[in-house]
Amino acid sequence: MHAYETRIQTVEVREAGNMRLRTLADTQQFHDYKGMAARLGVSSATWPLFGQLWPSSIHLANKVATRPLDKKLRILEIGCGLGLASLVAHQRGLQITASDTHPLSSEFLRRNVHLNKLLPMRYKYGRWGKNYNQQAKILGLEVLESRFDLIMASDVLYEPDMPGDLAAFIDQHSEPNAEFWLVDPNRGYAGRFGKALQEHGFELLENTELKEDPSEHNAKGFSGRFLRYGRQVVHQ
Template identity: 50%
Template sequence: MPGYLTKQDSVAIAGAANLTIRSLLDKQQFSDPLGEAERLGISSALWPLFGLLWPSGEQLAERMATRPLQAGERVLEIGCGLGLASLVCHRRGVDITASDGHPLADSFLLENLRLNALPPMKYRAGHWNPPQGAEGDGPAASTVSGRFDLIMGSDVLYERDARATLAGFIDRHAEVGAQIWIVDPDRGNRSAFHKQMAVHRFEVVEERLDHPALDDRPAYKGRLLVYQRPALAG
């Protein structure tokens, strides 16, 4: 690909068949000849992060591989990157919409659908933290629409979010009774995010996901954060 190098791997997912994934070769890749990423507030250091496979993304994909299917449920993945968890859901027949703020996320998703012989999948731009003054119309505005029964994401608390834009984005797109699943590798912004979600009446239950290194997988430390609003008294 012009401007950056890629690789292709067979990714093992506990509870599901392997997926063939095209990703960036490493963290050193960067190409923004038209300044699209820069206009969205994506620096050269952050640019390649969407195109790499991350341990927390694999943890989320594994959870979605075994989660019971719910008839009529609408699912949104935020900050999907390569969309590993979304691809797992799509292959299971889930009504899934993948979303990300990176201008190349959709093209990588299209290629990974092709590599796995999967039909088209819904994708929307979803940049919950656009640059100041870009919240309205324009390329930085979120085009995710509607509400969802499950909103999921992995390693999305990597930046300090002083304006609570992620919590606000989730509140706008969460259906009544929705669950929010965030796999977090013990980032330091977790406590602040709990407080921001509490403003929107979301309560949280944390589940540790730690496991030691095994023959076929590295060690992992992190947790699944499950947010849900309490049911209103009748």
């Protein structure tokens, strides 16, 4: 038996309908089986965060559900957590790969794929900042190595050192012509991140305000932005 409690939540995504998610019961859950999370740099304080349904992830899923996207695009979600946006992309028949740093993220994603009656989906271990790739390989995890046409994320800028590390990670896994989508709940680091991403050839293409009244999934409401960056390399 698992030493943590879970529940099934249903969230409505625009044009995608109701998506069912297995989530952790609350932010008090913790069970680091064989110390895998600690060996991957996931602390006890951050351990349960991957298993929560965050408002930013719903807004990103809405964008994925409603934006025109070419099925030839190779898409990556980073810091996917429960993988809601990835599930919506998968439902649309897009070429999606989900990634995260948490050792249980892939297990929860598999369960959520099954709950929504979808075919299996690609998942990789991916982390920016301190390199835990070798440790991940020792633990038997598949490490992210490919490049993508579109990378997306929600609520991933929550520490002071993340803007530069995240921008470098995006550059590492982006094709020369690529886009990056971010839903940011105004944590205060988006400006620094934009400047860091600009150093890798990306420019801001869209900056849309997002607001939401209190709801079942977000009692405090939501205030943030959808940021879309693009890079285009002209070959001589």
